[in-house]
Amino acid sequence: MAWQQLHLQLNSSDIDAISDALHELGAVAVTMMDAEDNPIFEPPLGTTPLWENTQLTGLFDISRDLDTVLAELATRFGDSVIIQARQETLPEQDWERTWMNDFKPMLFGNHLWIVPSWHDAPNPDGANIQLDPGLAFGTGTHPTTALCLEWLDTHPPKDKQVIDYGCGSGILAIAALKLGAEQVIGIDTDPQALLASGDNAIKNRVDDKLELFLPEAMPAAQCDLLLANILANPLSELADKISHLVKQGGQIVLSGILKEQAEQLQAIYTQWFDMAPIVHKEDWVRLEGVKK
DSSP, X not given: OOEEEEEEEEOOSOHHHHHHHHHHTTOSEEEEEETTOOOOSOOOTTOOOOOSXXXXXXXXXXXXXXXXXXXXXXXXXXXXXXXEEEEEEEOOOOHHHHHHHHOOOEEETTTEEEEOTTSOOSOTTSEEEEOOOOSSSOOSOSHHHHHHHHHHHHSOOTTOEEEEETOTTXXXXXXXXXXXXXXXXXXXXXXXXXXXXXXXXXXXXXXXXXXXXXXXXXXXXXXXXXXXXXXXXXXHHTHHHXXXXXXXXXXXXXXXXXXXXXXXXXXXXXXXXXXXXXEEETTEEEEEEEEO
């Protein structure tokens, strides 16, 4: 099937409404980005920041008349809302095959592999996690996930009780189990994440050692190791709770933190943990510590 894109540079506070309108007018996908390349990595909790000039891109079937889409948007939102519009026809190709070819087995440290289901494991004797890329949850490609996986490979949690706080796809929980953890509790605020973690655990035959909960339903338990690859704001707000979830002498590994946020967050956790030096990867960092 052939596809086309409609790129819109907007000057409007009704971004969500325009995005919804694109879906109503036939877009199968809509992406949002800053037209001037000013990213917002982590907005304050409870806020939805807007760029001064936002670009929306709608993906449409080739048969859709994009001039009609533009006319309808102008009718709904006014002629001045669209600063610039550009149409683009995408070359025909096997998008699924192209996508699959782009995702290959990845090695973290010396033993830990993430292997998509259509590939054979490069090292059958390694710790191999079968995980296919998805839109919503981690697959190891982001530096924050890589930082945590590399730590696990270097510090295998053999026979330990582990909590994965913000488990997403379950990638860290499954990695911990593949590397010898006795039991893992996965926590996430998103029920879909818990479903994804459960499905991936079944694929990797570790579901008997993984328990999954929403935060309000998690059991009273303490762990030897707590992994939390989320964001700096929730890590700051959860610091006291996280400290109580870790046994004396237990460890924390925290990521999802931009380098400019690291020192402030490190200072918060020194109330309860002896913190190791900060580890950097691109613009992101990993914090780690031992419970006092």
